[in-house]
Amino acid sequence: METGRLEIARLYHRFGFGPRPGEFKAALANGLSATKSALLSVPAVDSGAASVAEPSITNLGPRPAQKTSELIEFNIALRQQVKDLPLWWLDRMALSDHTLTERMTWFWHGHWATALGKINYAYPMYIQNKTLRKHALGNFGEMATAMVNDGALQFWLDGGENTVKSPNENLARELMELFVLGVNRYTETDVRELSRALTGYQIERSSGKVIFNAKRYDPNVKNILGYSTTFNGTSATAHLVAQKDNAKFISERFWFRLISSQIELPGDNSLEKAFENRDISKLVAALTDSQILSNPSYSIVKAPVEWFVGVARYLNLTPSELKTPAQLLGYLDKLAQVPFNPPNVGGWPTDESWLSSASAQSRIQFAAWLVKQADLTALAAVAPNKRVTWLQDELGILAFSTRTRLALDGVKTNPAQLLQLAICSPEYVVSA
Amino acid sequence: MDTLSRRKFLQLSGAAAVGAAAPLLTMEDIAHAAQTRPLPLGTPILIMVTLYGGNDGLNTVVPYNDPLYFSMRPDISYAPEKVLKLDDQLGLNPAMTGIKSLWDQKKVAIVRGVGYPKPDRSHFTSMAIWQSGAPVTKLNSGWLGRWVESQEVDPMLAISLGSVLPPLLAGEKRSGSALPLGGLVIPTGTFAVDCQKLARVAASDNKLMAAAATSMRTLFSVSNTITPVLKMPAPVAEDLPTGNGGNAGGDSNLAQQLDVVAKLIAAGSPTRVWSVSLGGFDTHANEANAQAALLGTVSSALSRFTSQMKNTPRGKDIVTMVYSEFGRRVKGNASQGTDHGTAGPVFLIGDRVKGGFYGDQPSLSKLINGDLAVTTDFRDIYAAVLEDVLKSPAEKVLAGWTSKGQYF
Numbered sequence: 111m112e113t114g115r116l117e118i119a120r121l122y123h124r125f126g127f128g129p130r131p132g133e134f135k136a137a138l139a140n141g142l143s144a145t146k147s148a149l150l151s152v153p154a155v156d157s158g159a160a161s162v163a164e165p166s167i168t169n170l171g172p173r174p175a176q177k178t179s180e181l182i183e184f185n186i187a188l189r190q191q192v193k194d195l196p197l198w199w200l201d202r203m204a205l206s207d208h209t210l211t212e213r214m215t216w217f218w219h220g221h222w223a224t225a226l227g228k229i230n231y232a233y234p235m236y237i238q239n240k241t242l243r244k245h246a247l248g249n250f251g252e253m254a255t256a257m258v259n260d261g262a263l264q265f266w267l268d269g270g271e272n273t274v275k276s277p278n279e280n281l282a283r284e285l286m287e288l289f290v291l292g293v294n295r296y297t298e299t300d301v302r303e304l305s306r307a308l309t310g311y312q313i314e315r316s317s318g319k320v321i322f323n324a325k326r327y328d329p330n331v332k333n334i335l336g337y338s339t340t341f342n343g344t345s346a347t348a349h350l351v352a353q354k355d356n357a358k359f360i361s362e363r364f365w366f367r368l369i370s371s372q373i374e375l376p377g378d379n380s381l382e383k384a385f386e387n388r389d390i391s392k393l394v395a396a397l398t399d400s401q402i403l404s405n406p407s408y409s410i411v412k413a414p415v416e417w418f419v420g421v422a423r424y425l426n427l428t429p430s431e432l433k434t435p436a437q438l439l440g441y442l443d444k445l446a447q448v449p450f451n452p453p454n455v456g457g458w459p460t461d462e463s464w465l466s467s468a469s470a471q472s473r474i475q476f477a478a479w480l481v482k483q484a485d486l487t488a489l490a491a492v493a494p495n496k497r498v499t500w501l502q503d504e505l506g507i508l509a510f511s512t513r514t515r516l517a518l519d520g521v522k523t524n525p526a527q528l529l530q531l532a533i534c535s536p537e538y539v540v541s542a
Numbered sequence: 543m544d545t546l547s548r549r550k551f552l553q554l555s556g557a558a559a560v561g562a563a564a565p566l567l568t569m570e571d572i573a574h575a576a577q578t579r580p581l582p583l584g585t586p587i588l589i590m591v592t593l594y595g596g597n598d599g600l601n602t603v604v605p606y607n608d609p610l611y612f613s614m615r616p617d618i619s620y621a622p623e624k625v626l627k628l629d630d631q632l633g634l635n636p637a638m639t640g641i642k643s644l645w646d647q648k649k650v651a652i653v654r655g656v657g658y659p660k661p662d663r664s665h666f667t668s669m670a671i672w673q674s675g676a677p678v679t680k681l682n683s684g685w686l687g688r689w690v691e692s693q694e695v696d697p698m699l700a701i702s703l704g705s706v707l708p709p710l711l712a713g714e715k716r717s718g719s720a721l722p723l724g725g726l727v728i729p730t731g732t733f734a735v736d737c738q739k740l741a742r743v744a745a746s747d748n749k750l751m752a753a754a755a756t757s758m759r760t761l762f763s764v765s766n767t768i769t770p771v772l773k774m775p776a777p778v779a780e781d782l783p784t785g786n787g788g789n790a791g792g793d794s795n796l797a798q799q800l801d802v803v804a805k806l807i808a809a810g811s812p813t814r815v816w817s818v819s820l821g822g823f824d825t826h827a828n829e830a831n832a833q834a835a836l837l838g839t840v841s842s843a844l845s846r847f848t849s850q851m852k853n854t855p856r857g858k859d860i861v862t863m864v865y866s867e868f869g870r871r872v873k874g875n876a877s878q879g880t881d882h883g884t885a886g887p888v889f890l891i892g893d894r895v896k897g898g899f900y901g902d903q904p905s906l907s908k909l910i911n912g913d914l915a916v917t918t919d920f921r922d923i924y925a926a927v928l929e930d931v932l933k934s935p936a937e938k939v940l941a942g943w944t945s946k947g948q949y950f
């Protein structure tokens with residue numbers, strides 16, 4: 111096996127969405143260090159991503175009254191926007207030339223998991239997605255401040271219900287537990303105090319506009335994590351981000367989603383140190399350290415969206431142009447992962463959760479549907495007895511097992527079946 | 543949220559993330575087990591019926607003699623002459639004729655005012671509390687999942703109908719199994735054989751790759767040679783009218799789920815717990831018709847199921863429990879509906895049940911913040927089900943809870 115093959119495969123599948131045709135082989139030739147620097151230097155312009163037109167997702171305004179013709183129009187427009195939004199993002203993931211930004215935006219979507227279902231307007235979710243992309247590799251403190259002022263997140267966690275007269279702890283609790291510090295790194299009193307600091311927000315649901323209403327705000331002193339002052343939402347968030355536990359927690363989350371959800375983050379603090387200044391790009395760079403990438407125990411199951419985008423990138427498929435896009439969303443729904451609809455505020459599950467028999471079955475059908483729409487000329491041009499090894503490089507797979515080679519050999523003369531089996535193989539479904 | 547389907551709920555609640563991964567069974571697995579090691583006759587069988595969305599208890603078991611009921615719900619109350627009277631105070635929703643007939647046969651226990659301390663009005667949290675059986679500490683396993691773990695390993699022990707396992711049956715290390723209903727398209731021909739080759743665990747597989755391989759294994763095992771249990775007719779319900787009667791055309795998904803359960807129980811599946819469900823009880827608006835239709839479905843599906851099972855030697859072994867994550871607010875809202883509330887009735891049905899009322903009916907004059915007071919902790923029912931139906935100690939499964947009701 112080539113030196114750095116495992117590391118390069120992981121760079122492609124975990125810090126991107128998998129290689130395009132020929133990319134993996136070229137990367138092997140360039141070597142690990144060149145591949146890593148290329149991955150970590152985000153270009154000013156990504157012409158692939160830029161080729162995806164912005165969706166026409168607009169503020170639809172308040173829902174018209176029952177039994178009016180406006181309501182029908184409203185519902186039609188809303189349905190369209192709700193469909194366009196995930197397709198737009200999937201297109202960006204599939205078509206971007208430099209995938210790190212989209213991959214990290216995807217990570218953050220699962221972190222600040224907000225679901226369209228409750229918001230019931232596409233526009234605030236679209237705005238939130240842009241916010242996540244803007245800060246995806248930036249400063250976590252700035253990201254957290256932006257998110258606390260994000261209409262979709264505020265609405266999702268009942269921020270508008272949290273007033274000086276009747277506090278609602280939903281946002282405060284999740285901000286500590288799931289977004290910034292991690293569970294049990296605060297007390298119940300801290301939750302109550304933080305929820306007081308987070309009072310005063312009102313959200314315009316259709317636009318996601320967040321308005322500060324001083325009458326609903328609790329101006330008194332709050333004691334959060336041992337420090338007392340007249341905290342408001344922004345200053346309290348900055349206070350949380352400044353805690354040491356924030357570096358620990360964000361390192362743990364990256365580790366869990368990108369490296370291993372089976373084996374815990376080692377206690378050497380190297381990631382926390384890299385994240386000292388809350389610079390996300392430094393943390394990401396630390397995650398690509400060779401010690402980590404070369405450790406064979408850190409395998410991880412690709413989530414359905416990651417699997418699909420990987421296949422689409424390899425097959426040059428544009429998600430929104432598949433026949434039909436509604437079917438695409440249907441397949442993703444069967445696999446239980448549609449962008450903008452995480453199952454709960456904790457985001458999507460990992461690993462074995464994606465490996466039920468029911469999902470294996472859906473994946474096989476999904477694979478057949480995708481392969482049918484792809485141009486397989488390149489694969490067909492390879493001599494049948496070289497196709498399996500060729501696909502291993504094309505798909506960026508560490509190594510097909512004897513089991514899989516045997517299965518693939520059986521269908522090597524049929525490019526469509528060969529590809530369908532290859533992308534359903536344990537070696538492709540799991541990033542080694 | 544309009545209609546809250548079970549699948550949607552499970553997605554929203556992140557149920558897939560909870561506990562151990564659930565094995566998926568094929569009909570063939572169960573058929574095989576039913577033939578080779580049938581459940582010994584006389585072993586009690588529990589059927590859990592989950593009503594998702596928060597069923598309005600006050601319009602299920604109606605206090606038709608209480609003037610407060612009518613004054614608080616001017617738009618959505620049932621007139622005394624409409625309800626199916628159970629005694630001089632309470633009557634069933636007019637749509638529940640099937641359950642009324644079982645009540646008359648003394649086969650229905652209605653536990654009133656069931657809930658838990660510090661009621662939570664979130665669907666997800668409250669259903670998680672009911673299904674985990676842990677109102678005080680948050681547990682990532684279901685109460686019946688923990689029961690599964692207290693038993694010898696057997697994937698047939700507890701089965702949920704549908705492809706997503708409800709948290710109810712999720713254990714920490716082992717879980718109940720899920721049986722998808724229909725819709726499975728199995729690859730055929732040589733391609734199926736090739737897929738099957740991928741399903742073997744390779745020596746070089748790491749843990750996750752082995753799991754990915756295993757997940758493909760059961761997919762292709764349905765073959766022509768296996769007893770097609772599902773094709774056999776469901777047990778016949780001789781005592782129900784088959785023409786224009788209440789059970790005709792009751793082709794709801796709940797009825798379909800119970801039909802499969804009936805066939806598999808009759809076939810001797812070594813399964814002691816079954817889980818089925820019906821969604822759509824979140825009636826914030828225009829409640830009367832919607833809830834009556836749903837309760838009618840529950841009632842007719844259960845009475846049909848009971849009648850089917852009556853003709854099998856296992857009919858008397860079955861206990862059915864019907865519950866929802868919360869009741870609804872006593873006062874109707876401005877849109878002929880009700881908002882999320884607290885306590886509600888739980889139904890226990892079967893030959894082993896001592897029919898009648900249990901627990902106090904929450905008083906409409908002593909509301910707590912506009913909601914019914916909880917008069918029975920659901921753990922009293924769980925403990926009784928565990929000890930008197932499943933014959934297992936309750937204390938361990940219910941984190942030390944010891945009190946129990948005497949319903950059996």
